[in-house]
Amino acid sequence: MDTLTAPDPSLDTFVRLRPRLFGIAYRMLGIRADAEDFVQEAWLRWQNGGSLDARTPEAWLVTVVTRLSIDRLRGAMTEREQYVGPWLPEPLVEDTVASPESALEAAGDISTAFLLMLERLAPEERAVFLLHQVFDFGYDEVAAMVGKTEAACRKVLQRARERVRAERSRFAVDRELHLALLGRFVQASRSADPAQVQALLAPDATFTGDGGGKAKTAVRRVCGADRVGRLVAGIERKWSGSDTRHDIVAVNGAPGILTWRNGVPDAITSIHIEDGRIAAIYVVRNPDKLGGLARLRPRSMS
Structure with a gap:
């Protein structure tokens, strides 16, 4: 008799959170392959016991993806200074064929114009702005995810808002x-x-x-x-x-x-x-x- 394998609740949790994790990483980097790599890395760390100290699966996984993205973005910003001609985010294209991108969480904006606006922000500024403004995490959650105090995150967010305030309202089009x-x-x-x-x-x-x-x-x-x-x-x-x-x-x-x-x-x-x-x-x-x-x-x- 075949032995039935019990469902893996951790896999179900990851599948449910994957669109959000990808959405954060892609908005941070504008590079699909890097975003997918960091989502996969978060899963491997989760499977290897990294979740034992997690308060919640979402907070733990978002923290891993966010910090990986911050580190990668620091290097990417230097690379983009050497890029030949203008740099644009890698486009996410959807047709009638289903794709991983089709599950990208719809919260916030992923337009090219919006992503280019985010290029004005330093890596940690971008992370704080996205986590709070787009993905609706509270200051206490954001502080834990980026490794700063709540007071520091409020200052970072205020600075980020000042840099993008004049433009963000322009992105909503019928x-x-x-x-x-x-x-x-x-x-x-x-x-x-x-x-x-x-x-x-x-x-x-x-x-x-x-x-x-x-x-x-x-x-x-x-x-x-x-x-x-x-x-x-x-x-x-x-x-x-x-x-x-x-x-x-x-x-x-x-x-x-x-x-x-x-x-x-x-x-x-x-x-x-x-x-x-x-x-x-x-x-x-x-x-x-x-x-x-x-x-x-x-x-x-x-």
């Missing part, structure tokens, strides 16, 4: 408006007419491309609706003779564009909207950040 404007942007881009693109842009719109020195894109941020319009139209004109497809997908929780060139994922584009116009365009072409797209397939010619 999804239907976002989708409609994105569709118009695709059509305007396909026209290769700078004027049609420019009509959708805020006067001070920006274009940020991330090629990481491995794919061609603008090596500096391009500013101004006229310049951005001409750049976007020029890019589409350059590829006019190729098999180019633009699929609307979910990029970091909002509608975005997956561009295929000759059957290969070429770019992920996301936009930031203010007052009904496109205020920022973010294009990731670094192939190291597109590796997770192998599971997808082109859907429709556009």
Whole structure:
């Protein structure tokens, strides 16, 4: 007779908390692979008896992931100073195919614009801000997770809020408006007419491309609706003779564009909207950040 194996309650607990752990690590680092590695490391430590002194499973696991992320971010910030061209977070792309990212906890914002705003914060500032403001942990819990006093955490959070206060309220955009404007942007881009693109842009719109020195894109941020319009139209004109497809997908929780060139994922584009116009365009072409797209397939010619 086969012996039934009793369910592992610790595994059930970890599976339940995994989206939150991944969400914290990804928002800290903007790198999917590192976030997944730290979630796995937390699980291994939990399994190896590290949980014996834990007050609660969640607090213990979040503490491990947070501290690993703080340490990694210190090194990453130095690495990004040597990065070729602008650095953008690795996009989380969702299609109809289920993925680990689809379970990412929805609390807070994971838009490219929001993650770039977090780049202004030092590692511990970012951790305190995210844990308290996005994931709703109390000051006593945050203090224990980052290894500081409650008073110190309050000061850190006040400093972080001052750095981001002016911008955070701008990130909430109606999804239907976002989708409609994105569709118009695709059509305007396909026209290769700078004027049609420019009509959708805020006067001070920006274009940020991330090629990481491995794919061609603008090596500096391009500013101004006229310049951005001409750049976007020029890019589409350059590829006019190729098999180019633009699929609307979910990029970091909002509608975005997956561009295929000759059957290969070429770019992920996301936009930031203010007052009904496109205020920022973010294009990731670094192939190291597109590796997770192998599971997808082109859907429709556009």
